[in-house]
Amino acid sequence: RVAIEIDHVCKRFGHDEHAVLALDSIALKIRENEFFTLLGPSGCGKTTLLRMIAGFEDVSGGDIRLYGESLSGKLPFQRPVNTVFQSYALFPHLTVEQNVAFGLEMRGFKQADIKPIVAEKLELVKLGGFARRRPHQLSGGQQQRVALARALAPSPKVLLLDESLSALDLKLRKEMQVELKRLQRETGITFVFVTHDQEEALTMSDRIAVMSAGKLQQVGSPEDIYDRPANRFVADFIGETSFLQGRVADGLLHFGQAGSLPGQVLDQSHEGAAALAVRPERLQLSTSGSGLAGVVSEVVYRGVDTVYTVQLADGQPCRVRSSNSAGAARLAREGDTVAITALPGAFHRLQEADH
Ligand code: ADP
Ligand code: MG
Secondary structure, three states, X not given: OEEEEEEEEEEEEOOHHHXXXXXXXXXXXXXXXXXXXXXXXXXXXXXXXXXXHHOOOOOOEEEEEEOOEEOOOOOHHHOOEEXXXXXXXXXXXXXXXXXXXXXXXXXXXXXXXXXXXXXXXXXXXXXXXXXXXXXXXXXXXHHHHHHHHHHHOOOOOEEEEEOOOOOOOHHHHHHHHHHHHHHHHHHOOEXXXXXXXXXXXXXXXXXXXXXXXXXXXXXXXXXXXXXOOOOXXXXXXXXXXXXXXEEEEOXXXXXXXXXXXXXXXXXXXXXXXXXXXXXXXXXXXXXXXXXXXXXXXXXXXXXXXXXXXXXXXXXXXXXXXXXXXXXXXXXXXXXXXXXXXXXXOOEEEOOHHHO
8 A cells, every 4th residue: 555655746946947856756565564765975865865755854745655655745843743853952941751742732632542552652663761851861772762752642644754763873773773673663653764774674675766866866675776786876875886798699698708607697698799887795706727817906804704805807997796604715806816706696787878
């Protein structure tokens, strides 16, 4: 069931020749109970889209519907939608429970109803014992939980989260990622989560919309986006990618003087020149044996793995990632002659129109 339909939404800031087209005909459907992520670099329009769903910003074109009903003309507080901002925006002079109660009072809930809801939401975010504290007596992670409890208190149908974890340090951010997933599952509320962090998006989302410069690039599951990027932008933005030019002929994938690989390393088989994207972890390196010929130009040791940059014999650079799980020593050093082999389907053919 579709919860939110973004129907060819445009957003223009300013007038005439100074206008900025922040969103260019965005069309997508967000399902009920989904953890849906808007992912893209800074300035691509994520916050603008979220603010339009919340009602803080008008649409310049198109329409946004919630369960089939247009939100046009509805003020923010008339929408069953709530937002968690990056800055927690807690009231410093109010206690934790007063902060959580605030939105309920604004919405005209009766005092007798407010108390049990506040207690329940504080339990939900694991802050049961913190009701009487003030924000300055809490850690950053705890303040974030208060902001979540406050946003969840009126039981919105949709919760919007704008870079909500960005202010937290890495370890706390990982904890809160798990926590947010749990909250989404337990409440069954549709989450629309905004981040510029591709790893965060892959970890948390049921589906992801990748955006760039106001345009929608791809919508899909984390696996879709990672394994079958729709274009060069998505392949480059998500994970690590080497872009190579090859040629398919006689059931082989040829790379000029570097040699060729069996055709099954490519995810589809039609013949001719091919613009390719390949993930470094789907390639293997050896100093003896057959494969694409090249010379190691850089070795980066990263603890769990080591990344080798190989200059192929046809001049194209290509990265290979090797897991250090077996405690293996370095496979090769700079200047070594090596051979690269690939797992089946490792190479993804990009649309010709992209380059
Ligand atoms: P993101 O959240 O992805 O970083 P934003 O939605 O904040 O991107 O911004 C998208 C584009 O719209 C940017 O070019 C930004 O400068 C522009 N923009 C956002 N808000 C305004 C505004 N109030 N007036 C003019 N331009 C704006
Ligand atoms: Mg933003």
